[in-house]
Amino acid sequence: MATSYSLRTLLLVALSLYPESLVAEPGVLGLTFEKRRADPSTLPPSRLRKRASSAQATLYNSQGALLYLVNSTVGTPGQNIGLQLDTGSSDIWVPWAKSTVCTAKGSVCSSGSFDETKSSTFVEYAAGEFQIGYVDGTKIQGDYVNDTFSIAGASIKNMTMGLAKKSSSPNSSGSSPFQGIVGVGFDNGEALYSQSQGQTYPNIISQMVAQNVISVRAYSLWLNDLSATQGNILFGGVDDAKFNGNLVVLPLQVDSDSGIIDTFTVTFSGLEIDGNGGKTVYSVNSTAPVILDSGTSLTYLPDDIANAIIGGVGVINSQNYGYIVDCNVGNTAGIFKFKFGNANGPVIAAKISQFVIPFDPSLGAAPKFKSGATACQWGILPSGEDPNLFGDTFLRSAYVVYNLDANTVALAETNFNVKDTNIKQITASDAIPGATSTASGTAVQTHSGQISQTLGGFTGGASSTVASATSGTFDLGTATSSASSGSGSGGSGKTNGAGQLSPPTAFVGTIFTGVAVLVAMLGGSVMLLV
Incomplete structure (x- = not known):
């Protein structure tokens, strides 16, 4: 018969079940x-x-x-x-x-x-x-x-x-x-x-x-490219074949409400967007706290920054489809350079294609603009009153080492789609393989709310509402192919002037009928289920 304990004794019971030291030596636990x-x-x-x-x-x-x-x-x-x-x-x-x-x-x-x-x-x-x-x-x-x-x-x-x-x-x-x-x-x-x-x-x-x-409470995460078929998580190790350059360590930030470090919050120090011909089309400095969270699909930035990007890229907030953009934008020259910590902190460059997300083709034909261009979902949204949160649309471009023992994370640019491995064990919390420097910089996490936005943005059944398009202000150049990430054909290959959305078709009402947004009260993670 199962034995039942009160919640007050749970901690003591759990600690008593810690096993004595095992014979096996600690190593690396890898999940592809x-x-x-x-x-x-x-x-x-x-x-x-x-x-x-x-x-x-x-x-x-x-x-x-x-x-x-x-x-x-x-x-x-x-x-x-x-x-x-x-x-x-x-x-x-x-x-x-x-x-x-x-x-x-x-x-x-x-x-x-x-x-x-x-x-x-x-x-x-x-x-x-x-x-x-x-x-x-x-x-x-x-x-x-x-x-x-x-x-x-x-x-x-x-x-x-x-x-x-x-x-x-x-x-x-x-x-x-x-x-x-x-x-x-x-x-x-x-x-x-x-x-x-x-x-x-x-x-x-x-x-x-x-x-x-494993030896240290640390693990590394490599989500790989949006269109890639494989990625990797290593508990207790680092694979230096999966990133470019060196890892730079960032201190985690204290939550102002709890007074402790309980999330992977780091200091976001600014963003630069390069467009056509490598020219800078947008630049902003910041001292905002951001949480690195693989449980969230999108990236949520301070409202002023996110809205500037939305306007610059030509994103539309559609009643039926959420934040969408011409899929061809993903094939332009746009490069997003995210900066962290102080002046010596890491800079993670992400292609604009990582933020242009095709609708799932297994759910039906993707929506189109009236011009014929295929619509994709957009992966950077305003955080509003919720925490600034860097989810998968950013993390795909970053190799991240989460170090719980040292209260740090280490970042480097992802090396996409590599088959080689060079796994090194983390044997001490203050000695991450491949990390050559530590950046400073502080930002206080003051938001205690949870992220509630969803990827896709569907709010109900089909509607006859037609969203109006706006032309982006960033010069991102001309798209190099017809559609982003195999999202389908359509469009003129231009970055702006997408026109208006065609009226929703019958499949719209059923795409997300089964979707429930589950946002954990602890850690601010987002889970969307179909």
């Missing part, structure tokens, strides 16, 4: 992922393999569902569950196989769920005490549990997790999407921290160190 434009239900089964000293697993990014899914197993014997890997949160939670959500007709638990009665190592900690709320009104409730958690061939014993039994939303009929998460943020980003006066348990990164899987 594939990016797919598909519903999570179409994702292939787990594939595990080992190569050299790094265990390799498969992490799937579905651009249709906007998730990076890591194949994991929970329990003994292991039950396969696809979980979203998220730098903006800190808990692991898995859907309960017997929940109403998972057993209902048309179940949205297609990435897997967990049945505790089939695991010989399952322990229940605190029944009904796991709770996470989201800004759209969705609430996830369940139990704190303990079991074996495995990824990339490495088994983490005695892992504390949430077993999610209920999902409720005021905007649904009771079948909210139920996609589990493996959070790799700070321990103090856990749901328990805010519910129990600062208590935490050792989350997955802490357990990896405690069980000698």
Whole structure:
């Protein structure tokens, strides 16, 4: 029979389950992922393999569902569950196989769920005490549990997790999407921290160190190009074949509300945009705090900067399609140079194509402007009253080393689409391989709200409203091909003058009928599910 503990004793129980030092030497845990434009239900089964000293697993990014899914197993014997890997949160939670959500007709638990009665190592900690709320009104409730958690061939014993039994939303009929998460943020980003006066348990990164899987609470992230099929996450290591130049270390910033470092917040010091002929078409200085978060699809900048870019590029805010732009803009000469820290800080150059996102072709034909040009989604939006947040549209161009032990991140420009690897273990928190300098610069994170914007911007069914186009003010040059990232044909190959949107077709009303925006209260991550 499962043993149940109160929430107050959860911390003590979790700490008592730390194993003694294992025989194996710590190393690097690597996860290679594939990016797919598909519903999570179409994702292939787990594939595990080992190569050299790094265990390799498969992490799937579905651009249709906007998730990076890591194949994991929970329990003994292991039950396969696809979980979203998220730098903006800190808990692991898995859907309960017997929940109403998972057993209902048309179940949205297609990435897997967990049945505790089939695991010989399952322990229940605190029944009904796991709770996470989201800004759209969705609430996830369940139990704190303990079991074996495995990824990339490495088994983490005695892992504390949430077993999610209920999902409720005021905007649904009771079948909210139920996609589990493996959070790799700070321990103090856990749901328990805010519910129990600062208590935490050792989350997955802490357990990896405690069980000698890795030496330092650090990992590196390489999302790769928008159109690429593979990327990589390395726990406890750096792959210097995946970035250009040297890594530059940035100090993480203290949250003004909590008074601690609990997010991957760094100082954004400015932006330069180069256009036609390499000429600068926009430049701005800044001292804004920004959060680096792989759990968010888009990039959210201070309103004045984001709106200047939107006007300069010729982006339209459509009632039915959100922020959209002529796909041909992605084939112009635009280069965005993001600056961080002080004058000696890193500069990450990103091609404009990384912010021009084709609509998922599996959902139907992409919308077009009246001129015939194909519309794409735009990947930089104003943050409003919410935190400034650098999501996947920026992170694809940056190789990022998240160092929780040193309270730093290290940045370098991504080396796209390379097949070579040169993996080096991180053996000390103050000695990141490939890092040659440390930048300074401070910015206080004052926003405590959560990001609620969505990729796609659909607000409901089809509408007869026709959005008017505006001509961008940036001279980005002439597009070099007909459409960005295989988004389809159409358009004149020009950057401006897209015309007006054609009236929405019938497919519009169904594209995002099943979309629910789940924005974690902890870490400000965004999860969009189709």
